[in-house]
Amino acid sequence: MKKLVVFTGAGISQESGIKTFRDSGGLWEDYKISDVCSPEAWKKDPELVLDFYNKRREQILNARPNSAHKAITSLEKYFEVQIITQNIDDLHERAGSTNVLHLHGEITKARSTTTEKIYTIGNNPIYLNDLCENGHQLRPHIVWFGEAVPNMEIANDMVKTADFFIVAGTSLNVYPAAGLVHVASKSSIKFLVDPSEQLKTPSIENLTVYRENATVGIPKIASKLKKTISKYQ
Numbered sequence: 652m653k654k655l656v657v658f659t660g661a662g663i664s665q666e667s668g669i670k671t672f673r674d675s676g677g678l679w680e681d682y683k684i685s686d687v688c689s690p691e692a693w694k695k696d697p698e699l700v701l702d703f704y705n706k707r708r709e710q711i712l713n714a715r716p717n718s719a720h721k722a723i724t725s726l727e728k729y730f731e732v733q734i735i736t737q738n739i740d741d742l743h744e745r746a747g748s749t750n751v752l753h754l755h756g757e758i759t760k761a762r763s764t765t766t767e768k769i770y771t772i773g774n775n776p777i778y779l780n781d782l783c784e785n786g787h788q789l790r791p792h793i794v795w796f797g798e799a800v801p802n803m804e805i806a807n808d809m810v811k812t813a814d815f816f817i818v819a820g821t822s823l824n825v826y827p828a829a830g831l832v833h834v835a836s837k838s839s840i841k842f843l844v845d846p847s848e849q850l851k852t853p854s855i856e857n858l859t860v861y862r863e864n865a866t867v868g869i870p871k872i873a874s875k876l877k878k879t880i881s882k883y884q
Contacts, residue, residue, distance in 0.1 A: 719870065812836075
């Protein structure tokens, strides 16, 4: 089967009602990013950080996969599909996708602050004095600002071997999306889904732009790929 890599950002989750820190009226308005999303914030006030992510976890629990998530899942019948996402929610998984790489961590997991061991917590909150078996505090399994992105190298390797590459919910003007699209081979068939009329696309071979929301553009691409798959096999 041909390999399809899909890179998704906050825009696809936003269409399921998950607010980003740029949205007005969103959860982030009650917090300063520097107070809840950095190693320094964790050292200063871990209880505040835990409270923030407990609220985010609850928000995500109430969200549902949308038509973009479901369209991506449907492509697994036709392609070897690998999703790379900047999102910390589990909407891709809940839509049925089986291969999802999270660049920025996962809200449904915690990890030990000392051993780095990861635990699946689902929708359960994390509180102060919630400890790993070795007696160390648990923290959200999230890549905070200022921390390394350990899965970035894995993502680069995935994109290098992609026959088809879709970018949705994130702009090619913002890294790491911009870096990933340049890693893709020249022969790779590429799609960008972004509604912004101000979007400036770099000079990239075999790139088609859909200036639409993910819930509109991705189902269109999925339909097109299904109809033409025999051409590439």
